[in-house]
Amino acid sequence: MTTLAPVSGRRRTVDRVSRGLTLALTVVAVLPLIFIIYYLIKEGIGAWSGDFFTTDPTGRFLGDPGGIKSAIVGTILMVALASAIAIPFGIGVALYLVEYGKGGRFANLVRYFVDVMTGVPSVVFGLFVYIVLVVTKIGGTFAGWKGSVALALLMLPVVTRTSEVVLNLVPDSLREAALALGAPRWRVVFRIVLPTALPGLVTGSLLAIARAAGETAPLLFTAAFVFGTQFDLSQRMNSLPLQIFNDVSQAQDRLVQRAWGAALTLVALVLLLSLAARLVQRRSRLA
Amino acid sequence: MEAGTLRARGGPAIGDRSSRSRALDPLLRWVLTGLAALILLLIGFFFVRLFIEAKPAFDKFGYIGFVFDNNWDVSKEIFGAWPLVVGTLITSAIALVIGVPVAIATALYISELCPRGARQPLTILIELLAAVPSVVYGLWGIIVLAPKLHGVEQWLSDTFSFLPLVGGPVSIPNCFVAGLIMAIMILPIVSAISREVMATVPAQDKEAALALGATRWEMIRIAVLPYSRSGISGAAMLGLGRAIGETIAVTIVIGNAPNVPDSIFSQGYTLAAVIANEFNEAASDPTHRAALIAAGLVLFVLTLIINAIARYYVNRASRGNKRTVPTGMAG
Numbered sequence: 001m002t003t004l005a006p007v008s009g010r011r012r013t014v015d016r017v018s019r020g021l022t023l024a025l026t027v028v029a030v031l032p033l034i035f036i037i038y039y040l041i042k043e044g045i046g047a048w049s050g051d052f053f054t055t056d057p058t059g060r061f062l063g064d065p066g067g068i069k070s071a072i073v074g075t076i077l078m079v080a081l082a083s084a085i086a087i088p089f090g091i092g093v094a095l096y097l098v099e100y101g102k103g104g105r106f107a108n109l110v111r112y113f114v115d116v117m118t119g120v121p122s123v124v125f126g127l128f129v130y131i132v133l134v135v136t137k138i139g140g141t142f143a144g145w146k147g148s149v150a151l152a153l154l155m156l157p158v159v160t161r162t163s164e165v166v167l168n169l170v171p172d173s174l175r176e177a178a179l180a181l182g183a184p185r186w187r188v189v190f191r192i193v194l195p196t197a198l199p200g201l202v203t204g205s206l207l208a209i210a211r212a213a214g215e216t217a218p219l220l221f222t223a224a225f226v227f228g229t230q231f232d233l234s235q236r237m238n239s240l241p242l243q244i245f246n247d248v249s250q251a252q253d254r255l256v257q258r259a260w261g262a263a264l265t266l267v268a269l270v271l272l273l274s275l276a277a278r279l280v281q282r283r284s285r286l287a
Numbered sequence: 288m289e290a291g292t293l294r295a296r297g298g299p300a301i302g303d304r305s306s307r308s309r310a311l312d313p314l315l316r317w318v319l320t321g322l323a324a325l326i327l328l329l330i331g332f333f334f335v336r337l338f339i340e341a342k343p344a345f346d347k348f349g350y351i352g353f354v355f356d357n358n359w360d361v362s363k364e365i366f367g368a369w370p371l372v373v374g375t376l377i378t379s380a381i382a383l384v385i386g387v388p389v390a391i392a393t394a395l396y397i398s399e400l401c402p403r404g405a406r407q408p409l410t411i412l413i414e415l416l417a418a419v420p421s422v423v424y425g426l427w428g429i430i431v432l433a434p435k436l437h438g439v440e441q442w443l444s445d446t447f448s449f450l451p452l453v454g455g456p457v458s459i460p461n462c463f464v465a466g467l468i469m470a471i472m473i474l475p476i477v478s479a480i481s482r483e484v485m486a487t488v489p490a491q492d493k494e495a496a497l498a499l500g501a502t503r504w505e506m507i508r509i510a511v512l513p514y515s516r517s518g519i520s521g522a523a524m525l526g527l528g529r530a531i532g533e534t535i536a537v538t539i540v541i542g543n544a545p546n547v548p549d550s551i552f553s554q555g556y557t558l559a560a561v562i563a564n565e566f567n568e569a570a571s572d573p574t575h576r577a578a579l580i581a582a583g584l585v586l587f588v589l590t591l592i593i594n595a596i597a598r599y600y601v602n603r604a605s606r607g608n609k610r611t612v613p614t615g616m617a618g
Contacts, residue, residue, distance in 0.1 A: 007502060014483055015502035025392035026401075029478070030412050032471045036419060036427050089322060096319035110323045112598070113330050119525070119594035121532025123559050127583040128333050131340050156326075184308050186315040214420025217534040217563055241422045241535070248426045248539055256430060263423045274418045278411075280536060 008084035023272025040264045047261025057227045057243065057258075065247075065254050068262045070229040071088060074237040075266075078144050078223060079213050081233060082151035086212075087154075087205045090159025097160075098167040099189060111164075117157040125153045126218035144230065144237035147223030154215060155208040166197045166284075200283035210270045216241035240266045312548025334587070341581035353581055359545040359556075361565065366578035370547045374462065374555035375586075378435045378537065379454070379530040381551060384474045386530075387523045392401065393474070394481035399507055406531065411483075417475035425539030433459050433540060436467075444552050457552040460542035465555070468536050473526035480525060484518030484604050485511055518604025524597030528590045534559040558586045 007015075015146050051067055058066035093110065103108025129150040134141055170193050178188045194201070219239050226236040226248065247259035345353055348366060356367020396408050440457045448454030487509050496506040512519075542554025543564050562579050569575035 007500070011502055011505070015504040018504040018507075022392040022396040022400060025389045026396045026409065029389050029393045029416075029474055030409075033412060033416050033419070035431070039427060039431050040330055040423070089325075092322040093326060096323040100316055100319060101323065107323070110326055113327055115598055116591060116594060117326070117330065119528045119532075119590050119597075121534060121535040121590060122560055123532065123562050124337075124583050124587045124590075127562065127580055128337060131336050131580065135340075153329075160326075163521065184312050186311045187308070189315065210418060214418075214422070216420070216422045219558075221566055241420060244422045244426060245535060245539070248422075248429060248558050259426055260430075263420075263426050266420055267418075267423055270418050270420060271415070274415070 022239060037267075040260065040267055043260035044216075044264025045258065047257045048264070052261055053265075056229055057238070058172070060228045061250070061252060061255075065252075065258050066227075068240065068243055068258065068265065070227060070238040071240045071243040071262060072265065073229050073231065074144065074223070074239040075213060075241075077231065077233060078147045078151060078219070078237060078239060079209060081148035081211055082155060082212055083149065083205065085152040085207065086155035086159055089162045090156050090205075091201060091236060093156075093160045094163035094167055095193075097164050098193065099185070099193065114157045114160050115148075116162065117153075121217075122154055122215050123217035123220075125150050126221045129153070130221035139234055142224035142236045144223050144233035144235060147219045147232070147237060147239070150218035150222045151215060153200065153214040154218060155212050158208040158211060159204055162207065163197075163201050166200030166204065167193060169200070170196045199280050203277045203281040203284070206273050206280065210273035210277070213273070214241060214266060214270050216245050220245075240269075306491065337580060337584045337587060341577055341584045344577035344581040346387055347574065348578075353578075354585060356408070357547055359567070361545075361575060364572075364574050366574070366581075368558065368561075368578075368582055370545050371556050371561050372585075373547045374541070375531055375557040375559070376546065376556065377462050377551060378466040378469060378541070379527055379556055381463060382469035382473055382530040383523060383527055385467060386470030386526060387477055388521070389470070390474045390477035391481055391519060393478045394485055395507060395511070397478075398482050398485045399511060413475050413478050416471060421472070421533065421535040422539075424468050424472060425536035428464055428536060428540040429460060432467070433461075433464045436464060440464075440552050444550065452548075452551050455550050455552070458542060458554050460540050460554055461552050462541060462548050462555040463551045465537045465541040465557075466551070468540055469530045469533050472533060472536065473529045476529060477522045477526040480522035480601060481515070481519050484515040484522065484601070487518075487604070488514045488611045492503075515604060517600050521597045521600030521602075521604060524600065528593040528597060531557075531593065531599060532586060532590050534561055534563050538563045558582045558589075562586075 053067060053072065054069055055067035056070045057068065060062055060066075093114070097107050097111060101110065129146055133146045133149065135266045139145075174192050174196060175188055178192045179185075183191070187224045219242050223239060223242075225242055226238050228238075230237050244259045244266065247255040247262070250256070344366060348356065353366065353368055354372060355369050356365075357369040358365050358367040359370050360366075393409075397406055397413075401409060437457060437459060440461070440463060444454055444457050476551060492510040492514060493506055496510040497503075501509060537557055538560040541560055543556050543558065543560060544554035545556050545561070546554075548555040562583055565575070565579060567578050
């Protein structure tokens, strides 16, 4: 009869120290989030005065800098158009990959390039749209819809990858049951696969929208910048990220304060979208 | 209704076999295939257009010259991107050195050590870091973080001046702060992928280690880490790809000085930052514009290579024990 040797003191210490270290580093990882939210609220709430959301930036360096109305309108319009392009496109590609391409060579190539697109820096997408649409002066130089195209390119891989994962979760037995009843493939896709995967598709789309809403670099060269509120997507457009970027580079307290206010607005918007994405995900019957 | 026909509410029979219905099948197939092919075309077009537009800069300075010449002088129209390349490398290195260990520690803590109830909230908190827009990191970095860190950085700079690239005066916008911000920004993705990879470690391996009397940490060291090493390397590479391409936050906090930095605490510039920062003045100057697009192309190629390597590692790590992917419909 042998007895188990007790764990030696040294090993116990190493265990405790290492586990403590991982905990400490996890706390360190979360700290920036807490600090950022703290400062956003502390500095940003002050800027949220009565006419902050209802006036346009005045463009004055000194004196009343104005609000962020044009930035909010621009962000919403451009992101909406970008979503209208990227979400159907992305879900379509995902449908191809899951329903038709499967593990084929072409599908794998497409999948690989979608991954590649995920890694392309957003500034490069901006440059690309600048070269193709702005330099060539298609419908004027800078325009809101060109910003939307750049954002759509950015959203496309996110939508495709998340949709692919969800579509893969739709049980084959559902598809087979419908096919066995004599349904054509397109009907299986639209009546069985898409409705089953809907909550997941919405989640992926919302995450892509949240990502696009916060992007600055692609808009810099495509939608440019303007002070006034613009509802016409063929004109230059302001946006929240660009407004923040412009204000933060000014050594002027009131402009920096507007940057905090705009940043708080933007983060609130993005966090709401992310939260909505999580709630929808929770309602999903898949996974 | 005939017997044996299944009808959805109000719609035609599911098994409708009219010629119109049959014609839609190949149509859907070709539309979806077309969309998929469009992605490939888009990326090909992307690359070719960037290359054509960047060509004047490469013609003038040479491919090697553009990347390795240490002279970025807008007023003299000389564009050698070496200071930007060095700035990109230094800041990304700082981001990796700080960000990756923290990310791995969080992944280990969340997937192996923390109480079950804390798992979900911690995961969400880490993911929220990824939801904060780049420009907000920049704003926070330059207004709050950089001034607050100045004293600490000066102390680090004086104490560790024997190391290369450390020492001398500390400027308020600098490469170190840029790297630190990047570290925060890459943390969520590195952590998420590491966690995914750690989740594929077979339970038998872990249980075997524990059954042999290993402590929790020894179990991590002998079962979890070796098994997920390749995946974690891939995650770090993906983080590197993100860091290299990070633009706006870096533009705001790095100082945008087109010189090879003397130390990590002096101002610098990166390939991505130069594009965002000099774009406006370059719009009217073809050579300058071509140089910026060339910088974008270098960035593009760099991230392509890094991501390709990263994908290889991550896929190798999760192959075999990944969730079984349904094969889709037959035929």
